[in-house]
Amino acid sequence: MKNTRFDNTGKRILNFSAGPGLMPATVLATAAAEMSTFSQGHSLMELSHRSAPFEKLLEETEVSFRRLLNIPSNYKVLFMQGGATLQFSCIALNLCAGANAGTKADYIVTGAWSQKGHEEAVRLLGSDRVNLVVNTKSSKHNGDIPPLSTWNFSDKQSFVFYCDNETVHGVEFGSKFPFHAIAKDVPIVCDMSSSILSQPVDVSKFGLIFAGAQKNMGPAGVTVVIVREDLLVASYKYPQPFPLMLDYSTYATSHSMHNTPPTYPIYLCGLVFKWLETKIGGLIEMEKINAAKAACLYEAIENSNGFYSCPVKKDYRSRMNVTFLVKGDFEKEFLAEAEKNGMIQLAGHRSVGGVRASLYNAMPLDGVQALVSFMKEFASARF
Numbered sequence: 407m408k409n410t411r412f413d414n415t416g417k418r419i420l421n422f423s424a425g426p427g428l429m430p431a432t433v434l435a436t437a438a439a440e441m442s443t444f445s446q447g448h449s450l451m452e453l454s455h456r457s458a459p460f461e462k463l464l465e466e467t468e469v470s471f472r473r474l475l476n477i478p479s480n481y482k483v484l485f486m487q488g489g490a491t492l493q494f495s496c497i498a499l500n501l502c503a504g505a506n507a508g509t510k511a512d513y514i515v516t517g518a519w520s521q522k523g524h525e526e527a528v529r530l531l532g533s534d535r536v537n538l539v540v541n542t543k544s545s546k547h548n549g550d551i552p553p554l555s556t557w558n559f560s561d562k563q564s565f566v567f568y569c570d571n572e573t574v575h576g577v578e579f580g581s582k583f584p585f586h587a588i589a590k591d592v593p594i595v596c597d598m599s600s601s602i603l604s605q606p607v608d609v610s611k612f613g614l615i616f617a618g619a620q621k622n623m624g625p626a627g628v629t630v631v632i633v634r635e636d637l638l639v640a641s642y643k644y645p646q647p648f649p650l651m652l653d654y655s656t657y658a659t660s661h662s663m664h665n666t667p668p669t670y671p672i673y674l675c676g677l678v679f680k681w682l683e684t685k686i687g688g689l690i691e692m693e694k695i696n697a698a699k700a701a702c703l704y705e706a707i708e709n710s711n712g713f714y715s716c717p718v719k720k721d722y723r724s725r726m727n728v729t730f731l732v733k734g735d736f737e738k739e740f741l742a743e744a745e746k747n748g749m750i751q752l753a754g755h756r757s758v759g760g761v762r763a764s765l766y767n768a769m770p771l772d773g774v775q776a777l778v779s780f781m782k783e784f785a786s787a788r789f
């Protein structure tokens with residue numbers, strides 16, 4: 407699937423946005439064709455969320471998502487709003503084991519997003535209920551993750567939180583996360599916003615996984631939560647009442663229909679899930695494509711004789727967000743030239759600068775190859 411796009415002059419445009427990110431072109435084409443006539447001559451946007459067509463769509467979307475990730479039947483899938491950021495609050499409120507004094511929420515901080523998760527937990531629960539297991543801030547979150555023997559886990563943990571893929575810094579755990587170091591009865595909570603559906607995952611290792619849709623699933627506006635059913639009981643929750651719409655049970659008991667869910671973003675996610683199943687062939691195939699894309703770009707960086715350099719340690723380099731620096735003061739020129747050549751949204755996050763190429767599922771391998779060709783030409787003209 408090439409996902410080839412052109413601007414109105416016929417130039418190919420490659421979108422490396424970190425999110426909201428690239429969507430599969432076939433998904434957009436289907437959405438465009440169905441935009442005004444999804445059912446009974448009406449747009450999906452105009453249908454009640456209680457209507458039979460939407461209820462069927464929600465059901466099918468969840469079934470497809472469960473199939474893709476092979477989600478066990480003792481996990482609920484919730485469709486929420488408020489972005490991944492709201493999940494930082496929800497996790498602290500729903501899983502802090504409020505009635506079991508003495509437990510601490512353990513946070514593993516390896517980049518900007520786990521740092522934000524940790525800050526929100528401290529704000530809501532207080533610093534005496536939250537523990538920092540490890541923090542790579544002093545090495546600028548460059549993937550220099552200290553050895554496990556130095557990690558400072560709490561004695562009584564309510565949960566362990568980490569971010570699978572740090573979108574800003576380009577640091578990814580993937581299968582290198584030390585699951586074995588965490589006791590089986592301690593829920594592992596994972597922010598998978600920028601890596602979900604990029605490869606198969608053993609959901610049964612987690613208590614809760616959450617992800618904003620706008621990188622690998624669909625447009626902004628819906629956040630998907632996968633939560634093990636036994637964690638929804640009152641004894642895990644914050645001891646004082648907190649807003650109903652932040653309580654996972656509200657969504658679990660109503661099939662995410664306590665109020666109006668984000669119907670159109672859910673519909674688009676459903677189309678993306680279908681694309682993954684039918685056009686890509688599932689997550690094992692997706693994983694291969696993603697590995698090939700990342701290898702292609704990292705190789706080009708490594709083989710550039712230092713013109714490009716990746717600040718992230720090799721073991722934890724992200725397959726989804728490849729961050730790199732351009733030698734000397736060529737960075738601005740690189741970004742401007744790239745844009746002239748149709749390669750857009752390559753600037754690094756405003757907090758860290760540099761270049762960041764996001765290679766989400768919808769970015770085809772030949773798009774990455776085109777970026778690599780451009781990088782080689784740019785470098786050779788300046789060496």
Ligand SMILES: Cc1ncc(COP(=O)(O)O)c(C=O)c1O
Nearest residue numbers: 489490491519573597599600618
């Ligand atoms: C890993 C990760 N977590 C959380 C967020 C915050 O997501 P949102 O803007 O949907 O709240 C982002 C956004 O880029 C992210 O990449």
